[in-house]
Amino acid sequence: MSQTLVNKSINYVNKKQSFVQHIKASNFRNYKNLELNLSSDNVVLFGLNGVGKTNILEAVSFLSSGRGIRKARSKDLILKTFDNNPYEDFSWGVHANVFVKNKKFKIGTGINKKNNSRLVKINDEYMKQSDLSKIIKISWITPQMLLIFHNGMQEKRRFIDRLINIANPTHVGLLYRYEFLIKERVKIINNYHDNKMWIDTIESEIVDLSIKIIENRKKFVFDMQNICFKSDLNKNFFLDIYLKINGKAEELLDSVGEEKYHCEILGILRKNRGYGISSFIGPHKSEVFIFKRESKQEIRYCSTGEQKIMLISLIFKHCHLMETLYEQAPILLLDDIIEHLDNIHKRALFEKTSQYNSQCWFTCTNSNAFNSYPVSFKSIDVNKLQKDFSKKSELKYA
Ligand SMILES: Nc1ncnc2c1ncn2[C@@H]1O[C@H](COP(=O)(O)OP(=O)(O)OP(=O)(O)O)[C@@H](O)[C@H]1O
Ligand SMILES: [Mg+2]
The missing domain is CATH 1.20.1050.90 (RecF/RecN/SMC, N-terminal domain)
Known part of the structure; x- marks a missing residue:
């Protein structure tokens, strides 16, 4: 993970209205354990196809109500090994510290093993999904x-x-x-x-x-x-x-x-x-x-x-x-957004998001695409994050 600094000539927003400061996901898609420490800066997740970039955006999207950016069924989110030796855990969880208008919220969400429904905790208290949406606003753009x-x-x-x-x-x-x-x-x-x-x-x-x-x-x-x-x-x-x-x-x-x-x-x-x-x-x-x-x-x-x-x-x-x-500008999840954009629109998007009042998350396959991003951002190489958990390799090292 590295911090990239570029030209600061445009009106950069120092006090973001909403941002994820820390996020952990467990048994979620291809992540056994994922942990990211962030600031209010925008985030760029880069890495090869299929490495787990959109999965991270999906984990963030579960900090609001609903079925996330992929409209997934809860059981599809649980880490799988896709072989004859399935990894038998029946739950997933996402935990985060989110700042909204200078207030810190501790969010926990995951699947309820008994009835497959989603549980939500805000500041350690069980709440309804709709309560989550009252506190944190998240929006997204995906290719789908x-x-x-x-x-x-x-x-x-x-x-x-x-x-x-x-x-x-x-x-x-x-x-x-x-x-x-x-x-x-x-x-x-x-x-x-x-x-x-x-x-x-x-x-x-x-x-x-x-x-x-x-x-x-x-x-x-x-x-x-x-x-x-x-x-x-x-x-x-x-x-x-x-x-x-x-x-x-x-x-x-x-x-x-x-x-x-x-x-x-x-x-x-x-x-x-x-x-x-x-x-x-x-x-x-x-x-x-x-x-x-x-x-x-x-x-x-x-x-x-x-x-x-x-x-x-x-x-x-x-x-x-x-x-x-x-x-409260929603936290924005922008999946593969610069694909298909010409240079003029790419520049316009970069300016718009660097002046945006809440955190924006991007995914892309090539970090060089963000060389001209006008403000500092958190750049995360997803290829290097801890990935899927294979039962076989666990046994090998046991
Ligand atoms: N429940 C699951 N358990 C384990 N792995 C999963 C699960 N669901 C999806 N995956 C795997 O997660 C991997 C990463 O998916 P993701 O969509 O995040 O990739 P990506 O980095 O966004 O790729 P692209 O650049 O093609 O968009 C895929 O290879 C997919 O097979
Ligand atoms: Mg993707």
């Missing part, structure tokens, strides 16, 4: 995120909902409950169709949740549209992004208001308890569109490089919104 723009609407909705959840950590919980109740309603109608009161209660909660979800999304789109006027993204070669979330439910709610919307959707749900049980309008059918504001070109029609620039612009705009609303 670009696929979202070519996949179905569900993926796009999930992407936007995750961004909303960074601002409003109860949002994803509402969605889980909404999706759960939709399935539950079908089950109950099929098995207990005589219990009208039970079905009525579930349907009423479905409609209440749908209003809350639509309102959260609407507020988010509104905030994002407004923040762009104050942002400096255009000047730095990033694009101004325009978001749209459309749907029949949104249109109805807009035109008739909450009370009538409630009655109408309840009416639809009651009617289709028999035939067409799952066909009703709601936030599970909304359509998400991402455009360049100026040309109105939709992201899926842009080149790979342009899509990356749009994605970076969108995430920075969102971070700018978080900073404006909560005085």
